[in-house]
Amino acid sequence: MSEAVETPAELAKALEDTGYLADDGLATAAYLALRMNRPLFCEGEPGTGKTALAQALAQVLDAELVRLQCHEGIDASQALYDWDFPRQLLHLRALEAAAGHERLDADTVEASLYDQRFLIARPVLRALRGAKRSVLLIDEVDRADDEFEAFLLEVLTEHAVTIPEVGEVRAEIPPLVVLTSNRTREVHDALKRRCLYLWLDHPDVTREIAILRSRLPGVPERLAGRVAAAVRRMRGMELLKPPGVAESLDWAQALHLLGADDLDVDTAAASLGAVLKYREDADRVRAQLDAVLA
Template identity: 75%
Template sequence: MNEPAPGPGSPAELADALRATGYLADDGLATAAFLALRMNRPLFCEGEPGTGKTALAQALAATLDAPLIRLQCHDGIDAGQALYDWDFPRQLLHLRTLEAASGRDGFDPDTVEAGLYDERFLLSRPILQALRTSPSVLLIDEIDRADDEFEAFLLEVLTEHAVTIPELGEVRATTPPVVVLTSNRTREVHDALKRRCLYLWLEHPNIEREIEILHSRLPEVPERLAASVARAVQKLRHADLIKPPGVAETLDWARALQLIGARHLDPESAARTLGAVLKYREDADRVHKQLDTLLAS
């Protein structure tokens, strides 16, 4: 049985290690991530966009000093896009080189075919890369955008930690990758896949934690500005917007305000920098009309 890669010895140690990378984890998140590491189980992270799901995988990779390998899911993704492909242009060039060197009559079909499916022509996609890289963190981002067939394939790979390439044989991970799956819950992911994982629901941080995140990631931002940005973002998340801001937008807004010399958030500076926090014209128009209310303490 494959053993999990060594890591922090407790949830508190993991929380401290994540904090050192700039990711602030509460007790529930740190415990879920710790158990995923120690039990060698994928961590299924679900929640609204911008709640730090992808950032958690990035922070785990930094904490474990392991490469982060990302598979971005999309509508129509299939096993070939996730596993491997063959470099057909290079194979064709190789074939033409052999033909020029020996002529058609000099071909041994079996030898030529074996040469075409050599390791050097293999294009490893994210899952195969993760299985062959020890240790590694495999981020399967937005699994809810894939279809049922891809979920079934993924379940098999995550259970076996191995794939078979017909031309080369089995590839099995010596140390299984740390796997983080994320979902924005645009659809329900099947129970069979969820049962294979440990589950974690991520919320947007409360105002105290958001201020703490700002201080941790952007220590150069004045305290008053960080607090006013965090308060404003908390209100924006309850303003019935097309895309409420996530933590990344909070950081971008604070950084933008700091770069233009703002010491606190006022209507003028907020209007000038709304593009850092709002990504739809309709949202920006609505908020422009309500800046005084938004910035009221």
Template identity: 55%
Template sequence: MATDVQPATSGGRNSISSVTEVKERLGQFRYLADEGLATAAYLALGLERPLLLEGENGVGKTEIAKALSGLLGRELIRLQCYEGIDTSQALYDWHYGRQLLAVRGAGDGGAENVFTRDYLLTRPLLDALEKGDRAVLLIDEIDRADDEFEAFLLELLSDFAVTIPEVGRIEAFSRPLVVLTSNRTRDLHNALRRRCLYYWVEHPDTEREFQILRLRAPEVPEPLAREVAAAVRRVRGLGLGNPPGVGESIDWANALHMLGVSTLSPETAAATLSALVKDVDDQRVVRDRIADVLPTAP
């Protein structure tokens, strides 16, 4: 059972005793996790394994890492992946300006060694290795990186150590909590998946979306929040190219409230689509199907 696993903590400072506690404490940081996600996060802590989260854009994968860092009282270190990212952006680089000044300052009296730890610029991965269980490392949108970087990352996550030729081996004395996210724009290698615990993050159902709106947009009246949650659920069912995420749902509710809207109508829904749907073709689809989105529409 999950409750038999005792998560690793920083000297007992961040002890988590159960899946229920993870779920409740995530709620304190304004993240409503379902049972499956709370269990995956709990096990990632207890087993000291990276947590791979996949799902569509806007389902809240990045927010999970932010909430976990708050829950655990750890620093959030974020590595945003992109095509062409390499170790100089992700792991370390050299402070060339300082190196040049040191070489010039040495003059003819002998060259100073400028490839030491003092001249190293720490990037997110190395920073997380050195901070260990004082950190939550978020590797965001790993699917945007290329195969070579994924292979490098696989090696690093296997040992939580790296060798810098000029400095030597740097190994984490304790492991950070690692959260990887993927929008599944490409398939990740099975070798990386096997290193991780895995969870597919779904869009919330209507009731949970309503609860999220009450938590993240508390000034929005409850009846309007319920209407927004139900309408967003229907919008996502229209087969859009870019269905709205939870963030857009919150934006839409806030926009409607700002305009003094107390109940949704076809006119107000169509007029405020800029807050909910961020693609012109998708907006046309929603406007054409407004009767499906709002059952009360004539």
């Protein structure tokens, strides 16, 4: 961590300089994760800034952001490493050609085939082998299965993995690990116990206005306020996909490009595709636009 960042307040300021506005609770949790060298488990609804936090922390630390996107069926090999089989095959043919009619030593050939130059490092291995500290983002871990969680336990505890053909790879500088979950299922307690926990909620109207003004400085303050208030009301409507901060930004930018400096029913109805992603949600909001824009 930068020597200049010595308190949660200083970290909040450093995050703000990247365009990420953190409240006291978030800044404190991120600061402690850095100082205690503990993974940070970020849980919350989609669009609350979990992934963006990891990106902002990487900027603050001047670190490489290494992202592992989890999905159903992901396994350890997709997270750790693979062997470059086409290159290994070419290498083997080159050895055979060079040897001619001489018999190749099997052990020597095998050792040369499993040299690290043929090793394809996937995100977890890249983060462990980095020459400087990296930020390892394990995104949407709730999409993975129990077996993959068990694999992560070892990585998070030991900051090391074992590759049978190479041996143990242990991080000289452990990465800052940020795990995110949209809570589509409960992640096991064993994984959470190894992390510091942070729940991210949608920002209140005042903070959302600040985010819009920070990320879109050309958007008029009145328009930013109207967008933030309207989006806040949409989130209370039990939509299939309530809009997140990213959708607020898209909507405000779209309205600004349309030349709007305020939000009226006609302009809102015409631009709902920037903020709502399901037809059913758009229909529901259109039917109540007067109340949404009140």
